[in-house]
Amino acid sequence: AQKITQTQPGMFVQEKEAVTLDCTYDTSDQSYGLFWYKQPSSGEMIFLIYQGSYDEQNATEGRYSLNFQKARKSANLVISASQLGDSAMYFCAMREGPGNQFYFGTGTSLTVIP
Amino acid sequence: NAGVMQNPRHLVRRRGQEARLRCSPMKGHSHVYWYRQLPEEGLKFMVYLQKENIIDESGMPKERFSAEFPKEGPSILRIQQVVRGDSAAYFCASSPNRGQTNEKLFFGSGTQLSVL
Numbered sequence: 001a002q003k004i005t006q007t008q009p010g011m012f013v014q015e016k017e018a019v020t021l022d023c024t025y026d027t028s029d030q031s032y033g034l035f036w037y038k039q040p041s042s043g044e045m046i047f048l049i050y051q052g053s054y055d056e057q058n059a060t061e062g063r064y065s066l067n068f069q070k071a072r073k074s075a076n077l078v079i080s081a082s083q084l085g086d087s088a089m090y091f092c093a094m095r096e097g098p099g100n101q102f103y104f105g106t107g108t109s110l111t112v113i114p
Numbered sequence: 115n116a117g118v119m120q121n122p123r124h125l126v127r128r129r130g131q132e133a134r135l136r137c138s139p140m141k142g143h144s145h146v147y148w149y150r151q152l153p154e155e156g157l158k159f160m161v162y163l164q165k166e167n168i169i170d171e172s173g174m175p176k177e178r179f180s181a182e183f184p185k186e187g188p189s190i191l192r193i194q195q196v197v198r199g200d201s202a203a204y205f206c207a208s209s210p211n212r213g214q215t216n217e218k219l220f221f222g223s224g225t226q227l228s229v230l
Contacts, residue, residue, distance in 0.1 A: 045219075095215050101147065
């Protein structure tokens with residue numbers, strides 16, 4: 001079974017609108033971390049936001065927020081007020097337990113339309 | 115504090131040659147991960163190493179690929195007798211790995227391997 005599932009290969013959003021990128025995960029651990037990374041066309045991987053499994057509040061970082069629904073095992077990324085520079089690939093990832101590897105989803109390509 | 119350094123940035127090899135990709139983790143990080151990314155695809159885990167130890171190599175092809183992270187020096191991903199299908203971007207990431215699930219990965223800029 002896939003550890004991280006991103007079901008949207010590509011998404012479009014109008015500039016200044018909000019967009020939600022979906023992510024579901026699979027784990028039996030109680031302690032885990034969820035991450036989102038952005039990969040622009042230049043190729044580098046940029047960390048955006050983190051959510052811990054025990055965090056009761058949804059994480060927020062500027063225009064990024066993580067809609068964490070533990071019972072549904074989802075960790076959707078919400079980007080508010082989209083900008084042209086948000087056009088990129090977005091990867092959801094999970095880290096389980098101490099010292100274990102990161103699992104990445106297949107990514108969602110976001111295009112912001114002016 | 116320099117980030118994760120990968121070199122070379124671009125590497126061109128002919129079929130049958132060897133490719134060596136280097137990764138110096140961030141200062142203070144003792145764990146290194148290697149990922150492969152094909153065009154328009156996600157990151158595929160290859161190997162996870164600690165200094166002088168391979169922790170998890172479940173994503174490494176059984177033949178031609180090897181990785182090491184010696185006590186001194188960078189981590190090396192080695193591909194012997196490269197084939198065209200090895201052409202991809204190879205990313206290295208490091209983590210302090212104090213055993214906490216909130217430790218994010220810090221990525222290098224990647225090495226783009228092209229096999230002619």
